[in-house]
Amino acid sequence: MDGLTIHATDWERKGWLGIANSELLRDVLARLRSRSAPTTFRWVKGHTGLTGNEGADNLAKAGVELAPTLLRDPPVEFLRDGAALSHITQKLAYRGVRMWCPKTAKPRAATVRMIARVIDSITHTYGVTITQRTLWNAIRHKDVSRTMRDFWWKALHDALRVGTYWEHIPGYEQRAVCQVCGMVDSLEHILLECDAPGQKTVWELTNHMLQAKGIPTPQWSFGALLGAIAAPFPRTGEDTLKTGQRRLFRIVMTESVHLLWKLRCHRVIECEGEPGKWPTAREVRGRWRAAINRRLNMDKGLVAGRLGNRGIDKQLVLSTWCGVLEDEATLPDDWTRKPGVLVGMPQVVAESGVG
Ligand SMILES: [Zn+2]
Structure with a gap:
Protein backbone atom coordinates (compact mmCIF):
# COMPACT_ATOMS: atom_id res chain seq x y z
CA MET A 1 0.00 0.00 0.00
CA TRP A 100 15.12 -0.30 -22.52
CA CYS A 101 17.65 0.67 -25.12
CA PRO A 102 19.05 -1.22 -28.04
CA LYS A 103 22.82 -0.90 -28.39
CA THR A 104 22.48 1.70 -31.11
CA ALA A 105 20.59 4.22 -28.96
CA LYS A 106 21.50 7.80 -29.85
CA PRO A 107 22.95 10.00 -27.10
CA ARG A 108 20.87 12.97 -25.89
CA ALA A 109 21.52 16.21 -27.77
CA ALA A 110 22.09 18.11 -24.50
CA THR A 111 24.70 15.55 -23.45
CA VAL A 112 26.51 15.76 -26.78
CA ARG A 113 26.66 19.57 -26.53
CA MET A 114 27.95 19.51 -22.95
CA ILE A 115 30.63 16.88 -23.57
CA ALA A 116 31.89 18.71 -26.65
CA ARG A 117 32.08 21.94 -24.65
CA VAL A 118 34.00 20.33 -21.78
CA ILE A 119 36.48 18.52 -24.04
CA ASP A 120 37.06 21.73 -25.97
CA SER A 121 37.71 23.70 -22.78
CA ILE A 122 40.10 21.02 -21.55
CA THR A 123 42.18 21.38 -24.71
CA HIS A 124 42.10 25.14 -24.40
CA THR A 125 42.84 25.36 -20.66
CA TYR A 126 45.08 22.41 -19.89
CA GLY A 127 46.69 21.91 -23.29
CA VAL A 128 45.72 18.26 -23.60
CA THR A 129 43.06 16.53 -25.66
CA ILE A 130 41.10 13.79 -23.97
CA THR A 131 38.49 11.40 -25.32
CA GLN A 132 34.87 11.18 -24.21
CA ARG A 133 35.64 7.82 -22.68
CA THR A 134 38.43 9.30 -20.54
CA LEU A 135 36.05 11.97 -19.32
CA TRP A 136 33.30 9.50 -18.41
CA ASN A 137 35.84 7.22 -16.75
CA ALA A 138 37.14 10.16 -14.72
CA ILE A 139 33.86 10.48 -12.81
CA ARG A 140 34.30 6.88 -11.68
CA HIS A 141 37.80 7.52 -10.34
CA LYS A 142 38.30 6.18 -6.80
CA ASP A 143 38.96 9.68 -5.47
CA VAL A 144 35.45 10.72 -6.52
CA SER A 145 32.76 9.92 -3.95
CA ARG A 146 29.40 8.46 -4.94
CA THR A 147 27.51 11.68 -4.26
CA MET A 148 30.03 13.61 -6.29
CA ARG A 149 29.88 11.04 -9.09
CA ASP A 150 26.10 11.37 -9.39
CA PHE A 151 26.33 15.15 -9.36
CA TRP A 152 29.02 15.17 -12.06
CA TRP A 153 27.21 12.65 -14.14
CA LYS A 154 24.09 14.83 -14.17
CA ALA A 155 26.18 17.93 -14.85
CA LEU A 156 27.83 16.30 -17.89
CA HIS A 157 24.38 15.30 -19.12
CA ASP A 158 23.17 18.86 -18.50
CA ALA A 159 20.42 17.29 -16.39
CA LEU A 160 20.70 19.07 -13.05
CA ARG A 161 17.57 20.58 -11.57
CA VAL A 162 18.54 24.17 -12.22
CA GLY A 163 17.33 27.11 -14.29
CA THR A 164 15.04 26.23 -17.17
CA TYR A 165 14.25 22.85 -15.58
CA TRP A 166 12.00 24.69 -13.12
CA GLU A 167 10.15 26.65 -15.83
CA HIS A 168 8.12 23.53 -16.49
CA ILE A 169 7.26 22.72 -12.87
CA PRO A 170 3.99 24.41 -11.89
CA GLY A 171 4.37 26.40 -8.67
CA TYR A 172 8.18 26.45 -8.83
CA GLU A 173 8.71 28.62 -11.92
CA GLN A 174 10.38 31.33 -9.82
CA ARG A 175 13.28 28.95 -9.15
CA ALA A 176 14.33 29.24 -12.80
CA VAL A 177 15.79 32.66 -12.03
CA CYS A 178 18.70 33.30 -9.65
CA GLN A 179 17.24 35.06 -6.59
CA VAL A 180 20.42 37.07 -6.13
CA CYS A 181 21.12 38.30 -9.65
CA GLY A 182 17.72 38.02 -11.37
CA MET A 183 19.27 36.12 -14.28
CA VAL A 184 18.31 32.68 -15.59
CA ASP A 185 20.03 30.27 -13.26
CA SER A 186 22.45 27.61 -14.52
CA LEU A 187 25.36 25.63 -13.18
CA GLU A 188 27.69 27.98 -15.05
CA HIS A 189 26.06 30.97 -13.36
CA ILE A 190 26.39 29.33 -9.93
CA LEU A 191 30.05 28.40 -10.41
CA LEU A 192 31.39 31.53 -12.05
CA GLU A 193 29.01 34.45 -12.27
CA CYS A 194 26.69 34.56 -9.28
CA ASP A 195 27.01 37.46 -6.84
CA ALA A 196 25.76 35.33 -3.94
CA PRO A 197 28.29 35.19 -1.11
CA GLY A 198 30.61 32.27 -1.62
CA GLN A 199 31.51 32.04 -5.26
CA LYS A 200 34.51 34.39 -5.13
CA THR A 201 35.58 33.09 -1.72
CA VAL A 202 35.65 29.49 -2.94
CA TRP A 203 37.81 30.27 -5.97
CA GLU A 204 40.19 32.47 -3.96
CA LEU A 205 40.72 29.65 -1.48
CA THR A 206 41.03 27.06 -4.25
CA ASN A 207 43.56 29.08 -6.22
CA HIS A 208 45.55 29.78 -3.08
CA MET A 209 45.81 26.08 -2.26
CA LEU A 210 46.68 25.08 -5.82
CA GLN A 211 49.39 27.74 -5.98
CA ALA A 212 50.84 26.55 -2.67
CA LYS A 213 51.10 23.15 -4.31
CA GLY A 214 52.75 24.46 -7.48
CA ILE A 215 49.69 23.73 -9.64
CA PRO A 216 48.79 26.25 -12.36
CA THR A 217 45.59 28.27 -11.83
CA PRO A 218 44.24 29.32 -15.20
CA GLN A 219 41.31 31.64 -15.79
CA TRP A 220 38.55 29.18 -14.91
CA SER A 221 35.88 28.58 -17.50
CA PHE A 222 32.79 26.44 -17.01
CA GLY A 223 34.14 23.65 -19.22
CA ALA A 224 37.52 23.75 -17.49
CA LEU A 225 35.84 23.36 -14.08
CA LEU A 226 33.77 20.37 -15.15
CA GLY A 227 36.80 18.92 -16.95
CA ALA A 228 38.92 19.28 -13.80
CA ILE A 229 37.58 15.95 -12.58
CA ALA A 230 39.86 14.29 -15.15
CA ALA A 231 42.91 16.22 -13.81
CA PRO A 232 43.87 16.58 -17.48
CA PHE A 233 47.47 17.75 -17.28
CA PRO A 234 50.13 16.80 -19.83
CA ARG A 235 51.85 13.53 -18.90
CA THR A 236 55.17 14.45 -20.49
CA GLY A 237 57.19 17.61 -20.99
CA GLU A 238 57.81 20.59 -18.76
CA ASP A 239 54.20 21.00 -17.61
CA THR A 240 53.96 17.49 -16.15
CA LEU A 241 52.51 17.40 -12.65
CA LYS A 242 53.47 14.84 -10.04
CA THR A 243 50.94 12.23 -8.91
CA GLY A 244 50.37 14.01 -5.58
CA GLN A 245 49.71 17.32 -7.35
CA ARG A 246 47.22 15.72 -9.71
CA ARG A 247 45.46 14.00 -6.86
CA LEU A 248 45.17 17.17 -4.78
CA PHE A 249 43.94 19.03 -7.85
CA ARG A 250 41.15 16.51 -8.43
CA ILE A 251 40.14 16.53 -4.74
CA VAL A 252 40.13 20.32 -4.32
CA MET A 253 38.44 21.10 -7.63
CA THR A 254 35.65 18.55 -7.21
CA GLU A 255 35.03 19.62 -3.60
CA SER A 256 34.92 23.31 -4.59
CA VAL A 257 32.52 22.82 -7.50
CA HIS A 258 30.28 20.57 -5.43
CA LEU A 259 30.31 22.97 -2.46
CA LEU A 260 29.09 25.84 -4.67
CA TRP A 261 26.30 23.62 -5.95
CA LYS A 262 25.33 22.61 -2.40
CA LEU A 263 25.38 26.24 -1.25
CA ARG A 264 23.07 27.18 -4.12
CA CYS A 265 20.67 24.32 -3.32
CA HIS A 266 20.64 25.43 0.30
CA ARG A 267 19.82 29.03 -0.73
CA VAL A 268 17.14 28.07 -3.22
CA ILE A 269 15.41 25.25 -1.41
CA GLU A 270 15.94 25.71 2.33
CA CYS A 271 16.17 29.51 2.49
CA GLU A 272 13.48 30.15 -0.11
CA GLY A 273 12.50 33.82 0.09
CA GLU A 274 14.66 34.43 3.16
CA PRO A 275 17.94 36.01 2.05
CA GLY A 276 18.76 36.69 5.71
CA LYS A 277 19.47 32.99 6.11
CA TRP A 278 22.00 32.75 3.27
CA PRO A 279 25.46 31.67 4.43
CA THR A 280 27.92 34.56 4.60
CA ALA A 281 31.35 34.56 2.94
CA ARG A 282 32.83 33.78 6.34
CA GLU A 283 30.61 30.72 6.72
CA VAL A 284 31.42 29.64 3.19
CA ARG A 285 35.09 29.81 4.04
CA GLY A 286 34.44 27.58 7.06
CA ARG A 287 32.49 25.09 4.96
CA TRP A 288 35.18 24.96 2.30
CA ARG A 289 37.82 24.25 4.91
CA ALA A 290 35.63 21.61 6.53
CA ALA A 291 35.10 19.89 3.16
CA ILE A 292 38.84 19.73 2.41
CA ASN A 293 39.68 18.66 5.96
CA ARG A 294 37.13 15.87 5.65
CA ARG A 295 39.07 14.55 2.65
CA LEU A 296 42.34 14.86 4.54
CA ASN A 297 40.86 12.88 7.43
CA MET A 298 39.43 10.29 5.06
CA ASP A 299 42.93 9.77 3.69
CA LYS A 300 44.30 9.35 7.22
CA GLY A 301 41.57 6.80 7.88
CA LEU A 302 42.45 4.91 4.71
CA VAL A 303 46.14 4.79 5.67
CA ALA A 304 45.23 3.49 9.13
CA GLY A 305 42.96 0.85 7.58
CA ARG A 306 40.00 2.21 9.51
CA LEU A 307 37.73 2.40 6.48
CA GLY A 308 37.47 -1.30 5.66
CA ASN A 309 39.72 -2.87 3.07
CA ARG A 310 40.04 0.16 0.79
CA GLY A 311 43.65 0.74 1.74
CA ILE A 312 45.80 3.48 0.26
CA ASP A 313 49.53 3.96 -0.16
CA LYS A 314 50.82 6.13 2.66
CA GLN A 315 53.33 7.84 0.38
CA LEU A 316 50.51 8.87 -1.95
CA VAL A 317 48.66 10.50 0.94
CA LEU A 318 51.79 12.30 2.16
CA SER A 319 52.59 13.54 -1.35
CA THR A 320 48.99 14.66 -1.89
CA TRP A 321 48.88 16.97 1.11
CA CYS A 322 52.48 18.10 1.46
CA GLY A 323 52.73 21.86 1.01
CA VAL A 324 49.16 22.71 2.00
CA LEU A 325 49.02 21.79 5.70
CA GLU A 326 48.77 24.18 8.62
CA ASP A 327 52.04 24.63 10.54
CA GLU A 328 53.58 22.03 8.28
CA ALA A 329 57.13 22.74 9.40
CA THR A 330 56.30 21.56 12.92
CA LEU A 331 54.75 18.25 11.77
CA PRO A 332 56.68 14.95 11.75
CA ASP A 333 57.58 13.47 8.34
CA ASP A 334 54.81 10.94 8.76
CA TRP A 335 51.85 12.84 10.20
CA THR A 336 49.24 10.31 9.12
CA ARG A 337 48.70 9.06 12.69
CA LYS A 338 48.86 12.46 14.32
CA PRO A 339 45.51 13.89 15.40
CA GLY A 340 44.54 17.47 14.64
CA VAL A 341 46.35 17.88 11.30
CA LEU A 342 44.48 20.47 9.22
CA VAL A 343 44.82 22.19 5.87
CA GLY A 344 46.31 25.68 6.02
CA MET A 345 44.21 28.73 5.20
CA PRO A 346 45.41 32.04 3.78
CA GLN A 347 45.06 35.03 6.13
CA VAL A 348 44.48 37.54 3.34
CA VAL A 349 41.31 35.86 2.18
CA ALA A 350 39.92 35.96 5.72
CA GLU A 351 40.17 39.76 5.76
CA SER A 352 38.97 40.43 2.24
CA GLY A 353 35.94 38.15 2.48
CA VAL A 354 32.71 39.96 1.70
CA GLY A 355 29.23 39.40 3.13
ZN1 LIG B 1 23.16 34.67 -9.22
Whole structure:
Protein backbone atom coordinates (compact mmCIF):
# COMPACT_ATOMS: atom_id res chain seq x y z
CA MET A 1 0.00 0.00 0.00
CA ASP A 2 2.89 2.38 0.81
CA GLY A 3 4.13 1.57 -2.67
CA LEU A 4 1.01 3.13 -4.17
CA THR A 5 0.39 5.96 -1.72
CA ILE A 6 3.90 7.13 -0.82
CA HIS A 7 6.51 5.79 -3.23
CA ALA A 8 4.66 5.54 -6.55
CA THR A 9 5.55 8.99 -7.93
CA ASP A 10 9.20 8.60 -7.03
CA TRP A 11 9.38 5.06 -8.41
CA GLU A 12 7.72 6.21 -11.61
CA ARG A 13 10.26 9.01 -12.04
CA LYS A 14 12.95 6.41 -11.59
CA GLY A 15 11.39 4.29 -14.31
CA TRP A 16 10.44 1.53 -11.81
CA LEU A 17 14.02 0.33 -12.05
CA GLY A 18 14.76 -2.33 -9.45
CA ILE A 19 11.24 -2.28 -7.96
CA ALA A 20 9.75 -5.73 -7.26
CA ASN A 21 6.32 -6.44 -8.84
CA SER A 22 6.52 -3.19 -10.75
CA GLU A 23 4.23 -4.49 -13.51
CA LEU A 24 1.44 -5.13 -11.01
CA LEU A 25 1.97 -1.82 -9.24
CA ARG A 26 1.90 0.10 -12.51
CA ASP A 27 -1.29 -1.70 -13.46
CA VAL A 28 -3.01 -0.75 -10.19
CA LEU A 29 -1.66 2.80 -10.36
CA ALA A 30 -3.08 3.30 -13.87
CA ARG A 31 -6.51 2.09 -12.69
CA LEU A 32 -6.42 4.35 -9.64
CA ARG A 33 -5.49 7.37 -11.73
CA SER A 34 -8.24 6.68 -14.23
CA ARG A 35 -10.84 7.07 -11.47
CA SER A 36 -12.49 10.49 -11.41
CA ALA A 37 -12.90 10.57 -7.61
CA PRO A 38 -10.03 10.51 -5.11
CA THR A 39 -9.33 7.07 -3.69
CA THR A 40 -8.51 6.73 0.00
CA PHE A 41 -6.91 3.72 1.63
CA ARG A 42 -7.33 2.42 5.17
CA TRP A 43 -5.40 -0.46 6.61
CA VAL A 44 -7.50 -3.25 8.18
CA LYS A 45 -6.43 -6.51 9.77
CA GLY A 46 -6.84 -9.39 7.31
CA HIS A 47 -8.85 -12.61 7.78
CA THR A 48 -11.00 -11.32 10.65
CA GLY A 49 -14.35 -11.66 8.91
CA LEU A 50 -14.66 -8.06 7.66
CA THR A 51 -17.04 -8.13 4.69
CA GLY A 52 -14.97 -5.88 2.42
CA ASN A 53 -11.73 -7.62 3.25
CA GLU A 54 -13.14 -11.13 2.73
CA GLY A 55 -14.73 -10.02 -0.54
CA ALA A 56 -11.43 -8.57 -1.84
CA ASP A 57 -9.69 -11.79 -0.84
CA ASN A 58 -12.18 -13.87 -2.79
CA LEU A 59 -11.91 -11.62 -5.86
CA ALA A 60 -8.11 -11.86 -5.71
CA LYS A 61 -8.29 -15.65 -5.54
CA ALA A 62 -10.67 -15.72 -8.48
CA GLY A 63 -8.43 -13.32 -10.41
CA VAL A 64 -5.39 -15.58 -10.01
CA GLU A 65 -7.33 -18.33 -11.79
CA LEU A 66 -8.19 -16.12 -14.78
CA ALA A 67 -6.05 -16.26 -17.88
CA PRO A 68 -4.12 -12.94 -18.23
CA THR A 69 -5.88 -12.26 -21.53
CA LEU A 70 -9.25 -12.13 -19.76
CA LEU A 71 -8.13 -9.21 -17.56
CA ARG A 72 -8.92 -5.79 -18.90
CA ASP A 73 -5.79 -3.87 -19.98
CA PRO A 74 -4.94 -1.01 -17.62
CA PRO A 75 -5.46 2.52 -19.01
CA VAL A 76 -1.79 3.10 -19.82
CA GLU A 77 -2.34 6.73 -20.77
CA PHE A 78 -2.26 7.42 -17.02
CA LEU A 79 1.32 6.17 -16.71
CA ARG A 80 4.57 7.68 -17.82
CA ASP A 81 7.33 5.84 -19.62
CA GLY A 82 11.04 5.90 -19.00
CA ALA A 83 12.67 7.73 -16.11
CA ALA A 84 13.45 11.37 -15.31
CA LEU A 85 17.21 11.81 -15.49
CA SER A 86 17.17 14.34 -12.68
CA HIS A 87 15.63 11.82 -10.31
CA ILE A 88 17.86 8.84 -10.82
CA THR A 89 21.45 7.90 -10.08
CA GLN A 90 24.05 6.91 -12.61
CA LYS A 91 23.82 3.29 -11.47
CA LEU A 92 20.04 3.14 -11.94
CA ALA A 93 20.32 4.77 -15.35
CA TYR A 94 22.75 2.16 -16.60
CA ARG A 95 20.27 -0.50 -15.47
CA GLY A 96 17.59 1.34 -17.44
CA VAL A 97 19.80 1.61 -20.49
CA ARG A 98 20.33 -2.13 -20.43
CA MET A 99 16.59 -2.73 -20.02
CA TRP A 100 15.12 -0.30 -22.52
CA CYS A 101 17.65 0.67 -25.12
CA PRO A 102 19.05 -1.22 -28.04
CA LYS A 103 22.82 -0.90 -28.39
CA THR A 104 22.48 1.70 -31.11
CA ALA A 105 20.59 4.22 -28.96
CA LYS A 106 21.50 7.80 -29.85
CA PRO A 107 22.95 10.00 -27.10
CA ARG A 108 20.87 12.97 -25.89
CA ALA A 109 21.52 16.21 -27.77
CA ALA A 110 22.09 18.11 -24.50
CA THR A 111 24.70 15.55 -23.45
CA VAL A 112 26.51 15.76 -26.78
CA ARG A 113 26.66 19.57 -26.53
CA MET A 114 27.95 19.51 -22.95
CA ILE A 115 30.63 16.88 -23.57
CA ALA A 116 31.89 18.71 -26.65
CA ARG A 117 32.08 21.94 -24.65
CA VAL A 118 34.00 20.33 -21.78
CA ILE A 119 36.48 18.52 -24.04
CA ASP A 120 37.06 21.73 -25.97
CA SER A 121 37.71 23.70 -22.78
CA ILE A 122 40.10 21.02 -21.55
CA THR A 123 42.18 21.38 -24.71
CA HIS A 124 42.10 25.14 -24.40
CA THR A 125 42.84 25.36 -20.66
CA TYR A 126 45.08 22.41 -19.89
CA GLY A 127 46.69 21.91 -23.29
CA VAL A 128 45.72 18.26 -23.60
CA THR A 129 43.06 16.53 -25.66
CA ILE A 130 41.10 13.79 -23.97
CA THR A 131 38.49 11.40 -25.32
CA GLN A 132 34.87 11.18 -24.21
CA ARG A 133 35.64 7.82 -22.68
CA THR A 134 38.43 9.30 -20.54
CA LEU A 135 36.05 11.97 -19.32
CA TRP A 136 33.30 9.50 -18.41
CA ASN A 137 35.84 7.22 -16.75
CA ALA A 138 37.14 10.16 -14.72
CA ILE A 139 33.86 10.48 -12.81
CA ARG A 140 34.30 6.88 -11.68
CA HIS A 141 37.80 7.52 -10.34
CA LYS A 142 38.30 6.18 -6.80
CA ASP A 143 38.96 9.68 -5.47
CA VAL A 144 35.45 10.72 -6.52
CA SER A 145 32.76 9.92 -3.95
CA ARG A 146 29.40 8.46 -4.94
CA THR A 147 27.51 11.68 -4.26
CA MET A 148 30.03 13.61 -6.29
CA ARG A 149 29.88 11.04 -9.09
CA ASP A 150 26.10 11.37 -9.39
CA PHE A 151 26.33 15.15 -9.36
CA TRP A 152 29.02 15.17 -12.06
CA TRP A 153 27.21 12.65 -14.14
CA LYS A 154 24.09 14.83 -14.17
CA ALA A 155 26.18 17.93 -14.85
CA LEU A 156 27.83 16.30 -17.89
CA HIS A 157 24.38 15.30 -19.12
CA ASP A 158 23.17 18.86 -18.50
CA ALA A 159 20.42 17.29 -16.39
CA LEU A 160 20.70 19.07 -13.05
CA ARG A 161 17.57 20.58 -11.57
CA VAL A 162 18.54 24.17 -12.22
CA GLY A 163 17.33 27.11 -14.29
CA THR A 164 15.04 26.23 -17.17
CA TYR A 165 14.25 22.85 -15.58
CA TRP A 166 12.00 24.69 -13.12
CA GLU A 167 10.15 26.65 -15.83
CA HIS A 168 8.12 23.53 -16.49
CA ILE A 169 7.26 22.72 -12.87
CA PRO A 170 3.99 24.41 -11.89
CA GLY A 171 4.37 26.40 -8.67
CA TYR A 172 8.18 26.45 -8.83
CA GLU A 173 8.71 28.62 -11.92
CA GLN A 174 10.38 31.33 -9.82
CA ARG A 175 13.28 28.95 -9.15
CA ALA A 176 14.33 29.24 -12.80
CA VAL A 177 15.79 32.66 -12.03
CA CYS A 178 18.70 33.30 -9.65
CA GLN A 179 17.24 35.06 -6.59
CA VAL A 180 20.42 37.07 -6.13
CA CYS A 181 21.12 38.30 -9.65
CA GLY A 182 17.72 38.02 -11.37
CA MET A 183 19.27 36.12 -14.28
CA VAL A 184 18.31 32.68 -15.59
CA ASP A 185 20.03 30.27 -13.26
CA SER A 186 22.45 27.61 -14.52
CA LEU A 187 25.36 25.63 -13.18
CA GLU A 188 27.69 27.98 -15.05
CA HIS A 189 26.06 30.97 -13.36
CA ILE A 190 26.39 29.33 -9.93
CA LEU A 191 30.05 28.40 -10.41
CA LEU A 192 31.39 31.53 -12.05
CA GLU A 193 29.01 34.45 -12.27
CA CYS A 194 26.69 34.56 -9.28
CA ASP A 195 27.01 37.46 -6.84
CA ALA A 196 25.76 35.33 -3.94
CA PRO A 197 28.29 35.19 -1.11
CA GLY A 198 30.61 32.27 -1.62
CA GLN A 199 31.51 32.04 -5.26
CA LYS A 200 34.51 34.39 -5.13
CA THR A 201 35.58 33.09 -1.72
CA VAL A 202 35.65 29.49 -2.94
CA TRP A 203 37.81 30.27 -5.97
CA GLU A 204 40.19 32.47 -3.96
CA LEU A 205 40.72 29.65 -1.48
CA THR A 206 41.03 27.06 -4.25
CA ASN A 207 43.56 29.08 -6.22
CA HIS A 208 45.55 29.78 -3.08
CA MET A 209 45.81 26.08 -2.26
CA LEU A 210 46.68 25.08 -5.82
CA GLN A 211 49.39 27.74 -5.98
CA ALA A 212 50.84 26.55 -2.67
CA LYS A 213 51.10 23.15 -4.31
CA GLY A 214 52.75 24.46 -7.48
CA ILE A 215 49.69 23.73 -9.64
CA PRO A 216 48.79 26.25 -12.36
CA THR A 217 45.59 28.27 -11.83
CA PRO A 218 44.24 29.32 -15.20
CA GLN A 219 41.31 31.64 -15.79
CA TRP A 220 38.55 29.18 -14.91
CA SER A 221 35.88 28.58 -17.50
CA PHE A 222 32.79 26.44 -17.01
CA GLY A 223 34.14 23.65 -19.22
CA ALA A 224 37.52 23.75 -17.49
CA LEU A 225 35.84 23.36 -14.08
CA LEU A 226 33.77 20.37 -15.15
CA GLY A 227 36.80 18.92 -16.95
CA ALA A 228 38.92 19.28 -13.80
CA ILE A 229 37.58 15.95 -12.58
CA ALA A 230 39.86 14.29 -15.15
CA ALA A 231 42.91 16.22 -13.81
CA PRO A 232 43.87 16.58 -17.48
CA PHE A 233 47.47 17.75 -17.28
CA PRO A 234 50.13 16.80 -19.83
CA ARG A 235 51.85 13.53 -18.90
CA THR A 236 55.17 14.45 -20.49
CA GLY A 237 57.19 17.61 -20.99
CA GLU A 238 57.81 20.59 -18.76
CA ASP A 239 54.20 21.00 -17.61
CA THR A 240 53.96 17.49 -16.15
CA LEU A 241 52.51 17.40 -12.65
CA LYS A 242 53.47 14.84 -10.04
CA THR A 243 50.94 12.23 -8.91
CA GLY A 244 50.37 14.01 -5.58
CA GLN A 245 49.71 17.32 -7.35
CA ARG A 246 47.22 15.72 -9.71
CA ARG A 247 45.46 14.00 -6.86
CA LEU A 248 45.17 17.17 -4.78
CA PHE A 249 43.94 19.03 -7.85
CA ARG A 250 41.15 16.51 -8.43
CA ILE A 251 40.14 16.53 -4.74
CA VAL A 252 40.13 20.32 -4.32
CA MET A 253 38.44 21.10 -7.63
CA THR A 254 35.65 18.55 -7.21
CA GLU A 255 35.03 19.62 -3.60
CA SER A 256 34.92 23.31 -4.59
CA VAL A 257 32.52 22.82 -7.50
CA HIS A 258 30.28 20.57 -5.43
CA LEU A 259 30.31 22.97 -2.46
CA LEU A 260 29.09 25.84 -4.67
CA TRP A 261 26.30 23.62 -5.95
CA LYS A 262 25.33 22.61 -2.40
CA LEU A 263 25.38 26.24 -1.25
CA ARG A 264 23.07 27.18 -4.12
CA CYS A 265 20.67 24.32 -3.32
CA HIS A 266 20.64 25.43 0.30
CA ARG A 267 19.82 29.03 -0.73
CA VAL A 268 17.14 28.07 -3.22
CA ILE A 269 15.41 25.25 -1.41
CA GLU A 270 15.94 25.71 2.33
CA CYS A 271 16.17 29.51 2.49
CA GLU A 272 13.48 30.15 -0.11
CA GLY A 273 12.50 33.82 0.09
CA GLU A 274 14.66 34.43 3.16
CA PRO A 275 17.94 36.01 2.05
CA GLY A 276 18.76 36.69 5.71
CA LYS A 277 19.47 32.99 6.11
CA TRP A 278 22.00 32.75 3.27
CA PRO A 279 25.46 31.67 4.43
CA THR A 280 27.92 34.56 4.60
CA ALA A 281 31.35 34.56 2.94
CA ARG A 282 32.83 33.78 6.34
CA GLU A 283 30.61 30.72 6.72
CA VAL A 284 31.42 29.64 3.19
CA ARG A 285 35.09 29.81 4.04
CA GLY A 286 34.44 27.58 7.06
CA ARG A 287 32.49 25.09 4.96
CA TRP A 288 35.18 24.96 2.30
CA ARG A 289 37.82 24.25 4.91
CA ALA A 290 35.63 21.61 6.53
CA ALA A 291 35.10 19.89 3.16
CA ILE A 292 38.84 19.73 2.41
CA ASN A 293 39.68 18.66 5.96
CA ARG A 294 37.13 15.87 5.65
CA ARG A 295 39.07 14.55 2.65
CA LEU A 296 42.34 14.86 4.54
CA ASN A 297 40.86 12.88 7.43
CA MET A 298 39.43 10.29 5.06
CA ASP A 299 42.93 9.77 3.69
CA LYS A 300 44.30 9.35 7.22
CA GLY A 301 41.57 6.80 7.88
CA LEU A 302 42.45 4.91 4.71
CA VAL A 303 46.14 4.79 5.67
CA ALA A 304 45.23 3.49 9.13
CA GLY A 305 42.96 0.85 7.58
CA ARG A 306 40.00 2.21 9.51
CA LEU A 307 37.73 2.40 6.48
CA GLY A 308 37.47 -1.30 5.66
CA ASN A 309 39.72 -2.87 3.07
CA ARG A 310 40.04 0.16 0.79
CA GLY A 311 43.65 0.74 1.74
CA ILE A 312 45.80 3.48 0.26
CA ASP A 313 49.53 3.96 -0.16
CA LYS A 314 50.82 6.13 2.66
CA GLN A 315 53.33 7.84 0.38
CA LEU A 316 50.51 8.87 -1.95
CA VAL A 317 48.66 10.50 0.94
CA LEU A 318 51.79 12.30 2.16
CA SER A 319 52.59 13.54 -1.35
CA THR A 320 48.99 14.66 -1.89
CA TRP A 321 48.88 16.97 1.11
CA CYS A 322 52.48 18.10 1.46
CA GLY A 323 52.73 21.86 1.01
CA VAL A 324 49.16 22.71 2.00
CA LEU A 325 49.02 21.79 5.70
CA GLU A 326 48.77 24.18 8.62
CA ASP A 327 52.04 24.63 10.54
CA GLU A 328 53.58 22.03 8.28
CA ALA A 329 57.13 22.74 9.40
CA THR A 330 56.30 21.56 12.92
CA LEU A 331 54.75 18.25 11.77
CA PRO A 332 56.68 14.95 11.75
CA ASP A 333 57.58 13.47 8.34
CA ASP A 334 54.81 10.94 8.76
CA TRP A 335 51.85 12.84 10.20
CA THR A 336 49.24 10.31 9.12
CA ARG A 337 48.70 9.06 12.69
CA LYS A 338 48.86 12.46 14.32
CA PRO A 339 45.51 13.89 15.40
CA GLY A 340 44.54 17.47 14.64
CA VAL A 341 46.35 17.88 11.30
CA LEU A 342 44.48 20.47 9.22
CA VAL A 343 44.82 22.19 5.87
CA GLY A 344 46.31 25.68 6.02
CA MET A 345 44.21 28.73 5.20
CA PRO A 346 45.41 32.04 3.78
CA GLN A 347 45.06 35.03 6.13
CA VAL A 348 44.48 37.54 3.34
CA VAL A 349 41.31 35.86 2.18
CA ALA A 350 39.92 35.96 5.72
CA GLU A 351 40.17 39.76 5.76
CA SER A 352 38.97 40.43 2.24
CA GLY A 353 35.94 38.15 2.48
CA VAL A 354 32.71 39.96 1.70
CA GLY A 355 29.23 39.40 3.13
ZN1 LIG B 1 23.16 34.67 -9.22
